[in-house]
Amino acid sequence: MAPVNLAIVLLVLGNLLASLSDVAVKVLDGGVSPFQYIFLRQLVSLALLFPFWIRQPPTLRNLSNPKITVLRAHILLIGSCCMVVSITYLTLATANAVFYTAPLLMIPLSILLLNERPSAKKVLQTVIGFIGVLIILRPSQFHWAAIFALGTATTLALYNLLVRKIPNDQSVITTLFWTTCLSLPVAGGLAWFYWQPLSHNEVLWIALSAGFIISYNGLATMAYKKAPATQISLAEYSGLIFVVLFGVIWFDEVPDALTAAGIALIILPLMPKTWLKNLRGRR
Template identity: 35%
Template sequence: MSGKTVSSAIFILVLGSFFATLCDVFIKMAGADVAIFQFTFLRAVFMCLILSPIALVQFLRSSRVSAMQGLKLHFIRGNLWVLAALLLVVSLAELPLATANAVFYTAPIFIMLFGAVFYKERLTIDIAFAAVLGFIGILVILRPTALSFSMISAIAFAIVLAANSLLIKKLPQEQSMLYGLFITQLFALPLAGSLALWEGQEFDLDVLMYSVLSSICSILYSVSCLIGYRFIESSKVTSAEYSGLVFAFLLGWWIFGDTPDLWVFVGSFFVIAPLLYLSHRDIRRLRKSQSLTNTRSSLGAG
């Protein structure tokens, strides 16, 4: 699969969504009593180790100026990653896999809202309506008679993930995604390591195993995004990533015995449907723009 056609790009992104969900599965399998800071530190360590050969090759091939650009942003993203990783572990420890993932999928809504605030992007009625429905979806999914720490962590994870994703726009364009991911994880090590030392938990072999497996799945997801969005317009294929919610339902039921109730499906619909509509709207606009360009070209040729 090259990712050069829409169908192959969609397949790659669906496969990536599976690996992203599998990453959550391994984190959840680590258990509620896992040493959270130790687990987060080990994840960062193994992501650096796995990515280091690729990063070294790209460092040697690029100019020193290019390789050292954006270090301040990588530092910020690395520390935000530590926060997001901690929130992810806490939320998955108690919430069912499907419930947590349904809340995580509100991240695109926060991205659109933050984009309007910090990047002065246009906030349309459609986007505002999608945000309102998304928040309603969260309430339907969680049905909070009393807010638990895991519920707050799931929402906070989506917010931090959105903030970290927006910073990608400011990263140097000449740096590859995997090289940037390596630098980000490298900057995550000091904070994650300090927290692990402060935690003072004994080394656990199970934590090591689950951190390795989740790191591999996280990198495979990043690679799928790199290939899936490289040749095809994102508006044509981005909806494929919502297949991750289906995987969360299936894997949660198969591995953890979670049976989502009707409200989880209803809430997920409130979250996903507006995002699918916005994606479909962007596709129509792109097609109209291309059609108009082709018409003008034909008239000019005539």
Template identity: 35%
Template sequence: MSGRTVSSAILILVLGSFFATLCDVFIKMADVDVTIFQFTFFRAVFMCLFLFPIAVHKYLSSDKSTATLGLKLHFIRGNMWVLAGVLLTISLAELPLATANAVFYTAPIFIMLFGAFFYKERLSIDVLLAAILGFIGILVILRPTEITFSMISAILFAIVLAVNSLLIKKLPQEQSMLYGLFVTQMFALPMVSILAFWEGEVFDLGNIMFAALSSVCSILYSVSCLIGYRYVESSKVTSAEYSGLIFAFLLGWWIFGETPDLGVFIGSLFVILPLLYLSHRDIRRLRKEQLLSNTRSNLGAG
């Protein structure tokens, strides 16, 4: 699976979505009712440990001047990762796996909205309609007769994830993605260490295994995105990531005995279908542009 063809890139991204869902499973399996900051600390530590040899290899095999690029941005993203990690843990502790993941998949909607605000990207009627339907989907999925902290956490996690994703555009292109991820996690350690100390709970060694496994899955997901989007146009393969919602339904049912009701399915359709339409629309637009370009080239050659 080289990721050089559309089919192989899609398969890699589907595997990545599986690892992302598996990461959520391990977080949900941990008993973190009162040790949320501690668990997030363990995850950051293991991320650094697993990425360290990769980061050293990238540092030794690349231009040393790139190692210190984007430190301010890595610092911001590292502390946002802490916030996202805490919100993710809180939401998964109470919400069913499929319900939480359905809300998480609204992140692309926030990316489009924030992209229009921060990067002056064009905000079409289709995008606005997708956003409205996505928010309707959230209401259908959560059916908030009462507002709980886990519901708010799931929505806030999607928002923080969207902002962090937009910041990737500003990362230095000369720098390896995995090296940058290591630096980001290093910057996350001071803040999450302070929070874990402030939490004041006795270290729960039973959660270390789940923190390590979730960290491995996070790295594997990052690697899959790095390969899956490297050689092909993102609009052609990004819909493959929505397979994670299927994995959430299946793993939630198999491991936790959760049976999603009709509302979760309907709400998920409100979230996913408009995004799939936008992705399909972009593919058609790119094909037309490519066809027009080829036609002009042939006319010029004639």
């Protein structure tokens, strides 16, 4: 499989798992403070990563670019806190519609940070997707939590792009382990101020969310190391399909006609060329 195609597959699978993590946050329904949630999620993630990290040869366990890793760790904290707030107060579809402006933001950011040059076709696809996001969000019905969702999108775009600054010889496990580890001091300090008792169910949902999101981070890290961001970032939109389905199934969040139209504008540019040719042939 070509590197670009493999990267797209990895991103689609990662977004499925990230969508399940969003479901776990939605189930918590604001019962756990964002700082407490983030600290516990990072702690569980570190416990899941440690057995894989320690089995590597000593040379592969070393951190190659500490400055970038520290920066990514704290970008992750900011984005995660914004994510908890936005999912709590918005529907899954609406929150994720704003999250998926991340690929749109990655186009100009990749130009500024990585000197990549997207094709005119990629720019057009991005514009179409952005129109779809605006239709879903509907500025006339703007909710303050959408600002936090936009914060999540911005941090996600930066988090994914900065992985290109990490040497390719550093393993994905090592990258995730140190990113998670370096986020714990600040996350722990903030959680301490907002600590409250937790039920067993809340701990379980946090643990599930941690497992899903660490899997997404790993798959996204592999994907963006295999191909330029401008060639694969639109695959991030696949998660929007998953969250809409999960919202309907588990939370009775049925999208209306405008939301469906916006989703269609987001999804159509992602369809493989062969699918589009088949659709035209049938017509």
